[in-house]
Amino acid sequence: MSAIDAFKAPSLVSKKTRKEMVQDKDDVVIDSSTLSTQSMQEDVDMDESSSSSGISKPKFAAVSGGEANTVAKGIRRIPIPPHRMTPLKRHWMEIYTPLVEHMKLQVRMNIKSRTVEIRTCKSTEDPSALQKGADYVRAFALGFEVQDAMALLRLDDIYLDSFEIKDVKTLHGDHLARAIGRIAGRDGKTRFTIENASKTRIVLADTKIHILGSFQNIKVARDAICSLILGSPPGKVYASLRTVSARMKERF
Template structure:
């Protein structure tokens, strides 16, 4: 076996280092197949979706290079890769972005999911944590939000997350940075 200096000299003679390959495009990684994602639109989020459609459409279609459309009959937002989609992960990022909007996040908070790689959304019911009914459930939700939302804002600022406490179903969505 050749020593390290002899091997380095042989590499210089053979070529100019390791081969360099162009990165694969999204279509090439999936063997030319188009990939889809569908995000369900709940009934209470349909009018906010219509109101903010262009704010959702613009970053998805123009910046992430993913096709997006609203299927009115099925009440779903459909996402599809294009031939010029630069990265396969863009499709999942866009699906997470639309899903975060459907959970009730502001568009400004949800756009962070498109820009940063290390963010994700988690959703849970308060009943999963503690079995509460009636007045006890509403009191627990009130304690989470605090007077005028002070407790919720304090939790968001100290943990660098965004929290949505939504309706009597008490779903909470959280955008985490890990």
């Protein structure tokens, strides 16, 4: 019987009953106001039930101004190479003054361990003062002048980048010496040209190269130095630096 019922023709529906069915469908209208009031009533009921059950919201005491400005205690020990101990002693007051007066840090020189120790204190206000002070002393230890290294304290977008000539190309003996000579130039002319064009400071320490500047400027100086290491003639590097410096002037 079920198979026969499946093949039966659909039953006829009069126009009057069809209109009534359509009207019934249209009569079902959702009112947004009723839903919002209903949901609000449910939320109120939930709050009342939670308060009646004894569950209360956590309450925290207000943070005072002194507690909000406190900086976590920390200490940094920066090792100083033996050949930089004499310049450190000579320029100690110039290095010491901005760390204590402006960054509000405690500094001391440990001659036995050949380190400079920096730590925060109660008067330290800047959370990044310890890191900036450590980078400042590390820059001087790498060979930068005090005035150049002081940019790490005054500006936020100044960084240190270090790499070796062997990281770019494996050179030995006279080839390595010639690569260093190409970077320095006669009387330091090439190095000064790269510094002025890229607005950076460069230190050549044997096979290591240290660059101080912003991220974009470090990239410009590093590309020029890598080109010299790989054997590009200085004239070609000067031309590319001239183009880059002109583009930087147009940008700023």
